[in-house]
Amino acid sequence: xxxxxxxxxxxxxxxxxxxxxxxxxxxxxxxxxxxxxxxxxxxxxxxxxxxxxxxxxxxxxxxxxxxxxxxxxxxxxxxxxxxxxxxxxxxxxxxxxxxxxxxxxxxxxxxxxxxxxxxxxxxxxxxxxxxxxxxxxxxxxxxxxxxxxxxxxxxxxxxxxxxxxxxxxxxxxxxxxxxxxxxxxxxxxxxxxxxxxxxxxxxxxxxxxxxxxxxxxxxxxxxxxxxxxxxxxx
Ligand code: GRF
Numbered sequence: 673x674x675x676x677x678x679x680x681x682x683x684x685x686x687x688x689x690x691x692x693x694x695x696x697x698x699x700x701x702x703x704x705x706x707x708x709x710x711x712x713x714x715x716x717x718x719x720x721x722x723x724x725x726x727x728x729x730x731x732x733x734x735x736x737x738x739x740x741x742x743x744x745x746x747x748x749x750x751x752x753x754x755x756x757x758x759x760x761x762x763x764x765x766x767x768x769x770x771x772x773x774x775x776x777x778x779x780x781x782x783x784x785x786x787x788x789x790x791x792x793x794x795x796x797x798x799x800x801x802x803x804x805x806x807x808x809x810x811x812x813x814x815x816x817x818x819x820x821x822x823x824x825x826x827x828x829x830x831x832x833x834x835x836x837x838x839x840x841x842x843x844x845x846x847x848x849x850x851x852x853x854x855x856x857x858x859x860x861x862x863x864x865x866x867x868x869x870x871x872x873x874x875x876x877x878x879x880x881x882x883x884x885x886x887x888x889x890x891x892x893x894x895x896x897x898x899x900x901x902x903x904x905x906x
Contacts, residue, residue: 673702675696675701675702675703675704675857676702676703676704676753676754676853676856676857677703677704677706677750677751677752677753677754678692678703678704678705678706678752678753678754678755678756678853679705679706679707679708679709679746679747679750679752679754679755679756680692680705680707680708680709680721680755680756680757680758681708681709681710681711681743681755681756681757681758681760682708682709682710682715682717682718682758682759682760683710683711683712683715683717683759683760683761683762684712684715684716684717684759684761685715685716685717685759686708686715686716686717686718686720686721686758686759687759687842687845687846688758688759688779688845688846688849689705689708689717689720689721689758689759690717690720690846691845691846691847691849691850692705692756692758692849692850692853693705693720693721693724693726694850695850695853695854701850701854702854702857702858703754703853703854703856703857705721705724705726706726706727706750706751706752707726707727707728707729707746707747707750707752708720708721708726708727708728708729709728709729709730709731709743709746709747710728710729710730710731711730711731711732711733711739711760711761711762712730713730713732715730717758717759718730727750729746731743731746733762736762736763736764736765737765737767739762739765740764740765740767740768743768744768744771753775754775754776754777754853754856754857755772755775755776755777756777756778756779756849756853757776757777757778757779757811758779758849760778763815764811766813769811769812769813770813772811773810774810774863776810776811777808777809777810777811777821777852777853777856778808778809778811778816778818779806779807779808779845779848779849779852780792780806780807780809780816781793781804781805781806781838781841781842781845782795782796782804782805782806782807782841783803783804783805783806783807783823783825784807784809784816784817784820784823785816785817786799786801786804787799787804788815788816788817789815789816791834792804793834793837793838793841794834796828796837797828797832797833797834797837801828802827802828803825803826803827803828804825804826804828804837804841805823805824805825805826805841805844805894806823806824806841806844806845806848807820807822807823808820808821808822808823808848808849808852809821810863810868818866819863819865819866819867819868820867820868821852821855821856821861821868822848822851822852822855822895822896822897823848823895823896824844824845824847824848824893824894824895824896825844825893825894825895826840826841826843826844826893826894827840843893844893844895847893847895848895851895855870855897858872860872870897
């Protein structure tokens with residue numbers, strides 16, 4: 673089975689990159705990481721790529737177009753078929769976004785369209801919401817916009833501070849991103865205007881299965897689309 677080649681753009685810690693690397697370690701997972709690019713040379717995520725034996729590059733962000741041109745050249749050389757932003761903290765050049773349209777995804781730690789932009793966990797606490805979560809979406813020019821692929825929900829507890837809520841959401845991110853990339857790699861995501869339909873539902877993945885418990889995730893997590901849960905290992 674030819675696996676989908678994924679390029680990952682990071683800026684820092686790279687824990688979502690690690691979740692993707694861990695998923696791809698299973699030969700049955702339908703995608704592999706072809707290249708990791710960071711706009712920061714000191715990003716710990718680059719070490720994660722190095723440890724996994726994955727090609728990795730630091731590309732200085734001297735300007736938006738200059739970064740985009742270099743990143744684009746590296747991605748195309750690597751054969752990347754999908755670009756996944758994983759904690760990439762810069763706004764991408766519009767031309768880059770357009771040229772990777774529908775092959776460029778991002779993960780954001782809120783239930784978009786609520787709380788786009790910086791400090792979404794802080795925004796969620798300030799708004800007093802009782803649930804928050806994370807979203808994988810196709811990238812469009814406007815920050816944190818674009819058709820939603822998958823979301824996971826976690827509760828907000830009364831004694832949460834930003835760090836505690838961020839950690840709870842991050843644990844959900846680490847499950848959601850490999851699931852979303854898996855659906856893309858299997859060709860099961862279909863854009864219809866601004867929405868994404870997931871086809872090829874696996875028998876048994878009924879609406880009632882939209883629970884974290886089915887996927888072996890903590891009971892407090894809720895994932896959708898439920899089809900993603902058909903493969904608990906991502
Ligand atoms: C994650 O919360 C991601 O959703 C956001 O930035 C954070 C990156 O964390 N865009 P990591 O670098 O993947 O650990």
